Amino acid sequence: xKRITREAYEKIRSEVLYCPVENILKYSxxxxxxxxxxxxxxxxxxxxxxxxxxxxxxxxxxxxxxxxLVDHIDGDGFNNHPDNLRLAxxxxxxxxxxxxxxxxxxxxxxxxxxxxxxxxxxxxxxxxKNISLGFHETRDEAIRARIEAEEAxxxxxxxxxxSSYLI
Numbered sequence: 001x002k003r004i005t006r007e008a009y010e011k012i013r014s015e016v017l018y019c020p021v022e023n024i025l026k027y028s029x030x031x032x033x034x035x036x037x038x039x040x041x042x043x044x045x046x047x048x049x050x051x052x053x054x055x056x057x058x059x060x061x062x063x064x065x066x067x068x069l070v071d072h073i074d075g076d077g078f079n080n081h082p083d084n085l086r087l088a089x090x091x092x093x094x095x096x097x098x099x100x101x102x103x104x105x106x107x108x109x110x111x112x113x114x115x116x117x118x119x120x121x122x123x124x125x126x127x128x129k130n131i132s133l134g135f136h137e138t139r140d141e142a143i144r145a146r147i148e149a150e151e152a153x154x155x156x157x158x159x160x161x162x163s164s165y166l167i
Contacts, residue, residue: 004051009064011047016060023081025060041077053080058087069093091127095150111142124149 004012016033017026025033025044035053036043042053057080058070071088072079106112106120114121114135120142122133133149136142 004059004064008047008049009059012056012059013063016046016056018057018060018082020082025057037078042080054085057082058085106139106142108139108143108146110146111139122146122149124153126153 015028017028018024019026025035027033033044033046036045043050044053044056045051046056052070054070054072054077055065058065061082065087068087069090069092071086071093073084073086076084100107100109104112110123110125110133112121113119117135119135119137120139121135122142122145124131124133124146131149133142133145136145
């Protein structure tokens, strides 16, 4: 994450306005700021610099996010409505991922088949530590253990699960 200079920060805060009725950003002179859609996020060009739209909008509305990340609550990088943005630590941001890793076969984060034991293993990563939630006979039991651990650690889960994985 590239740090924004104090000069750029002050310029953004003084020259950019957010219009909540139209949900657009404008220069103080009234001209709309062009939004560019990339693969996963939107961005803007301001003063010949690229900025991720969610970070830029946070600066306009609330000020410097400091060392925090600006997270999309619903996991959709294109939904930059202010109600969908929050400050998050890197850990909180990671727990809010919607997309599973490409090699995930269980359909659920932190659950995998361990062929050595021929059982499903559940685990969770909390405050820099990987916590084993044990081995389970069925995937559903492993998922249930994972959900209980998420609730115990106050995770915000937005992962959309296919109905075949519901318990």
